[in-house]
Amino acid sequence: MSTTNNELRVGMVGYAFMGAAHSQAWRTVNRVYDLPARARMALICGRDAGKVADAADRLGWDEHTTDWRELVNRPDIDVVDICTPGDSHAEIALAALAAGKHVLCEKPLANTVAEAREMAAAAATAQAGGARSMCGFNYRRVPAVALMRQLIADGRLGEIRHVRATYLQDWIVDPQFPLVWRLRKEVSGSGALGDIGAHIIDLTQYVTGQRISGVSAVTETFVKERPLPAESSGLAAQADGAGAATGPVTVDDAAIFVARLDGGALATYEATRFATGRKNALRVEINGSLGSVAFDLERLNELEFLDATRPAAEQGFNRILVTEAEHPYLSAWWPPGHIIGYEHSFTHQMRDFIEAVATGVDPSPSFAEALQVQLVLDAVTRSAELGSSWAAVEPSMATAAA
Numbered sequence: 001m002s003t004t005n006n007e008l009r010v011g012m013v014g015y016a017f018m019g020a021a022h023s024q025a026w027r028t029v030n031r032v033y034d035l036p037a038r039a040r041m042a043l044i045c046g047r048d049a050g051k052v053a054d055a056a057d058r059l060g061w062d063e064h065t066t067d068w069r070e071l072v073n074r075p076d077i078d079v080v081d082i083c084t085p086g087d088s089h090a091e092i093a094l095a096a097l098a099a100g101k102h103v104l105c106e107k108p109l110a111n112t113v114a115e116a117r118e119m120a121a122a123a124a125t126a127q128a129g130g131a132r133s134m135c136g137f138n139y140r141r142v143p144a145v146a147l148m149r150q151l152i153a154d155g156r157l158g159e160i161r162h163v164r165a166t167y168l169q170d171w172i173v174d175p176q177f178p179l180v181w182r183l184r185k186e187v188s189g190s191g192a193l194g195d196i197g198a199h200i201i202d203l204t205q206y207v208t209g210q211r212i213s214g215v216s217a218v219t220e221t222f223v224k225e226r227p228l229p230a231e232s233s234g235l236a237a238q239a240d241g242a243g244a245a246t247g248p249v250t251v252d253d254a255a256i257f258v259a260r261l262d263g264g265a266l267a268t269y270e271a272t273r274f275a276t277g278r279k280n281a282l283r284v285e286i287n288g289s290l291g292s293v294a295f296d297l298e299r300l301n302e303l304e305f306l307d308a309t310r311p312a313a314e315q316g317f318n319r320i321l322v323t324e325a326e327h328p329y330l331s332a333w334w335p336p337g338h339i340i341g342y343e344h345s346f347t348h349q350m351r352d353f354i355e356a357v358a359t360g361v362d363p364s365p366s367f368a369e370a371l372q373v374q375l376v377l378d379a380v381t382r383s384a385e386l387g388s389s390w391a392a393v394e395p396s397m398a399t400a401a402a
């Protein structure tokens with residue numbers, strides 16, 4: 001599909017957390033970056049007519065609808081941006097691809113491997129007709145993470161031996177926190193594993209260029225029953241919104257696993273919603289034969305780098321302030337030292353997506369790459385169910401074809 005007058009008319013489904021983050025990015029991207037096409041915030045979809053009208057007004061969308069099928073089938077929509085929970089990703093993405101639209105879908109790609117396979121296959125078919133698709137692993141687009149990847153790709157770490165990744169939250173430590181959609185498997189697919197574990201799986205594979213080949217895992221659901229929410233809501237739901245009735249938590253609260261990467265590295269991963277005091281603490285450290293790097297999302301403008309080729313007396317972790325024009329994504333932003341934040345990762349995501357679509361190349365992570373993450377999630381679940389037995393990660397279409 002080509003763009004119309006160099007305009008990409010976007011239709012977005014879902015208007016809460018990610019809907020707001022994506023809106024901010026769509027609003028900003030063409031004002032910051034000089035791109036071959038402009039995004040137009042054409043149509044937003046939500047299930048409640050009044051709320052979606054408010055959201056359209058607040059977030060800056062031209063029109064609104066309560067029917068995502070109308071959105072994906074409208075001839076004047078070029079891009080479908082999916083910001084709904086995982087239970088609707090496959091249905092919306094498949095319909096959008098069948099209608100020839102470019103698709104940006106939030107992570108994790110789907111709730112099951114079967115859905116993810118179908119989506120990756122549909123994306124490959126649609127690609128022949130010019131439709132592009134991408135999954136929203138936005139942390140790849142934090143400049144310090146992109147710099148980490150560059151350093152590793154340039155050989156500055158030598159042979160990668162260790163990958164250490166944690167993603168820690170605490171928003172459901174209170175057992176009275178209600179049973180929101182993220183705690184129901186039929187809506188979310190899994191718990192901490194697919195929600196935040198998927199990010200560190202993708203991020204570490206992206207920066208190292210290595211794929212997880214097998215895992216041994218434990219998962220736990222610490223609080224097994226929770227009050228039903230007064231009204232189903234997302235991360236912002238408050239415990240005092242809960243009623244007297246309760247329901248079972250059907251996902252993991254925490255997932256921890258060790259892994260082997262196909263380039264020879266050993267890795268540890270921890271994803272939990274029970275790390276009391278940790279709000280959104282994503283940290284990755286990588287150790288190689290020639291050096292180490294460490295990234296902490298709470299200090300996202302910084303990258304720690306140890307260069308072990310320097311004289312021993314001068315070695316130590318250097319704090320690189322990743323705000324130079326030479327650093328990834330940053331030449332369009334502010335003068336050096338004028339830091340950026342969380343939302344910028346989404347603006348960078350939209351930049352890469354628009355550029356790929358407008359120039360006719362495949363954006364990354366593709367649905368095939370996101371399927372591979374789904375296969376890792378599946379291996380973790382299988383291993384945990386089998387008392388932590390080793391579970392090999394099934395080859396995805398991408399690796400099988402390679």
Ligand SMILES: NC(=O)c1ccc[n+]([C@@H]2O[C@H](COP(=O)([O-])OP(=O)(O)OC[C@H]3O[C@@H](n4cnc5c(N)ncnc54)[C@H](O)[C@@H]3O)[C@@H](O)[C@H]2O)c1
Pocket residue numbers: 013014015016017018019045046047068083084085086088106107108136137138195233234235
């Ligand atoms: N990239 C990230 O860092 C990140 C962060 C949070 C969430 N996510 C992902 O984004 C997606 C949405 O999460 P969220 O936190 O924005 O959830 P949310 O609960 O804040 O918002 C979900 C939105 O989807 C709408 N919705 C649900 N089902 C729908 C349907 N059938 N038709 C139309 N609208 C529907 C809801 O009304 C709401 O507007 C999930 O896949 C989640 O994993 C990604």
